[in-house]
Amino acid sequence: MTAPQSIRDLDLESFVDRTFHPSPAAWEDQVLYFLLLDRFSDGRETGCRDNRGHVVTTGTTPLCRPGDEGNAVRTEPEAAAWREAGSRWCGGTLKGLTEKMGYLRRLGVTAVWVSPLFKQCSFIPTYHGYGIQDFLDVDPHFGTRDDLREMVKVAHDNGIYVILDIILNHAGNVFAYDRGYTPYDGGTVYPVQGFRRGDGTPSLPFGPVDLAVNPDAWPDGAVWPWELQAPEGFTRMGHIQDWDRYHEFLDGDFFDLKDIHLGDGEVDAFTPSPALLALCEVYKYWLAFADLDGYRIDTVKHMGSGATRFFASTIHEFAQRLGKENFYLIGEITGGREFAFETLETTGLNAALGVDEIPLKLEDLVKGRSDPSGYFDLFRNSLLVRKDSHVWFRNKVVTVIDDHDQVCRGAKKERFCAGDLKWRRLVLNALALNVTTIGIPCVYYGTEQAFDGEGGDDRYLRECMFGGPFGAFRTSGVHFFDEESPVYREFAKILALRKEKVVLRRGRQYLREISGDGINFGLPFAMGGEIRSVVPWSRIFDTEEMLLAINTDADQPRTAWVLVDHSLHADGSRFACIYSTDSTQLRRTMTVRRINDFVHAVEVMVPAAGFVIFEPC
Incomplete structure (x- = not known):
């Protein structure tokens, strides 16, 4: 199928009367899984299970086994080759992802967030997908438009929604300035040498391309669709230097990615540009063509609230015409919590991704480096965003622990x-905390296999699941779709309980006080920069309370008295263990003890590096 060259080639009305996959009733019920398409699967694995659960015997890449770790870095030349491979295309495809929907379903994933997959500039290896040259075609490294449609269909057949990562703020490095150094300089518009040809040479005229004169501009040269080729479609103000200075972060280029001019005016008086109008048509088309369920929008801060609101309104209305009443728009919004939530309400986006502190505070809590209140207060402090209840956060924040660029970490990634x-023993706790506390949880690919991402910059966060030249744990030639690995196996049990128990998905949440003697209670806290303790919390939905706890001590089991809601549990009532990392604890009960009229408690034991869930019985 030949890709269209212009939005005039898109027949959106032909989609309106078709039947589309409906939206979920509540996105907080979902468990997202974010993957970089180039690094996930090439479909050549053997010894894993297919979508029906059968063991694959026809592939060529075996499962990683003990002793394989480090097989790509045994000599310095090998190590250099492995490192270099991490900066290039590695070979993951849409068909490979399609064949792994069973792996995701059996884990408990209900929505897959796929990295950008549209056609990239052909002269540079932008394997991550954020350097788009043609917004109307799938990059051939990943497959075809029909492969995208088939992937979404198979995902839906497996009970999995599909969220596609998209970009409006910028295109790839599609043109060159007429000088080498172009920092943002107060709004100066730099002259442009020309659009780039497929080999990167900037020798195409900077303006609408006449294919009769420059036939080689299609498909690899300039930028597509045709409507984006007008010079005024780009701000042309050079690269951002100060990422927080107003106007500069809106109008500057993202490194060598060229900033698209989206419109003019403040949010309530915003006028969309022709480029933004074209991009709205582009993303309406992909929504309908592939039957998508949501978009994750890149670099929202740099788009501006006016452009974001216009796009959100356009997409939501079109999705509703197709019967997708809850098409979800998740914004990558940096700049702090208050800015993120103000942006949500101003623009009509549905949720914010990450929100700065969440990944680091979650990690520090699980590793016993900080007070648990540091993480839980991110949700409890609803006054900060002028909300009456912390429950507001349940479907407004997508929470993660690992991700592909870790902006929040600065230089140490x-x-x-x-x-x-020992962090491999504690990673299950991090995953469990993420999926059983408020928010829409998202798992970054490979965390369920304890990937370590060691190396210090972005490339090492993006290991291949499928082997290839840049496999996880410094390997090549082995894959990691191991459904018998301890983290995968136990995490699947936790996600099954989350799916079964509405209180774990929608309930209010409270960090609970603990006591060593059953008399004196207080919130768990760090001493001398560390905490080795039971950390318990409750989820309460209507009149049902479930009690959960992790142990931040990786070496020893810990026991503590834990407060429960005195109005819901009488003296002598009981809780039963419905999950524990120590399976011998299952169905073990504990009795509620009345301390006084307003204090009721139970005694909880959590295994070393363990996680437990109790419910009333």
Whole structure:
């Protein structure tokens, strides 16, 4: 199928009377899984299970086994080759992802968030997908438009929604300035040498391309659709230097990615540009063509609230015409919590991704580095965003622990499991905390296999699941779709309980006080920069309370008295263990003890590096 060259080639009305996959009733019920398409699967794995659960025997890449770790870095030349491979295309495809929907379903994933997959500039290896040259075609490294449609269909057949990562703020490095150094300089518009040809040479005229004169501009040259080729479609003000200075972060280029002019005016008087109008048509088309369920919008801060509101309104209205009443728009919004939530309400986006402190505070809590209140107060402090209840956060924040660029970490970038091997024992707690506290939880690919992302910059956060030249744990030639690994297996049990128990998805949440003697209670806290303790919290929905706890001590089990809601549990009532990382604890009960009229407690034991869930019985 030949890709269209212009939005005039898109027949959106032909989609309106078709039947589309409906939206979920509540996105807080979902568990997202974010993957970089180039690094997930090439479909050549063997020894894993297919979508029906059968063991694959026809592939060529075996499962990673003990002793394989480090097989790509045994000599310095090998290590250099492995590192270099991480900066290039590695070979993941849409068909590979399609064949792994069973792996995701059996884990408990209900929505897959896929990195950008549209056609990239062909002269540079933008494997991550954020350097788009043609917004109306799928990059051939990933497959075809029909492969995208088939992937979404198979996902839906497996009970999995699909959220696509999209970009409006910028295109790829599609043109060159007429000078080498172009920092943002107070709004100066730089002259442009020309659009780039497929080999990167900037020798195409900077303006609408006449294919009769420059036939080689299609498909690899300039930028497409045709409507984006007008010079005024780009701000042309050079690269951002101060990422927080107003106007500069809106109008500057993202490094060498060229900023698209989206419109003019403040949010209530915003006028969309022709480029934004064209991009709205582009993303309406992909929504309908592939039957998508949501978009994750890149770099929202740099778009501006007016452009974001216009796009959100346009997409929501079109989705509703197709019967998708809850098409979800998740914004990547940096700049702090207050800015993020103000942006949500101003623009009509549905949720914010990450919100700065969440990943680091979650990690520090699980690793016993900080007071648990540091994480839980991110949700409880609803006054900060002028809300009456912290429950407001339940479907407004997508929470993660690992991700593909870790902006919140600054220069030191690595996954949760990097460094000390004991973090691999604690990563299940991080995943459990993420999916059983408020928010829409998102798992970054490979965390369920304890990937460590060691190396210090972005490339090492983006290991291949499928082997290839840049496999996880410094390997090549082995894959990691291991459904018998301890983290995958136990996490699947936790996600099954989350799906079964509405209180774990929608309930209010309270960090609970603990006591060693059953008399004196207080919130768990760090001493001397560390905490080795039971950390308990409750989820309450209507009149049902479930009690959950992790142990931040990786070496020893811990016991503590834990407060429960005195109005819901009488003296002598009981809780039963419905999940524990120590399976011998299952169905073990504990009795509620009345301390006084307003204090009721139970005694909780949590295994070393463990996680437990109790419910009334």
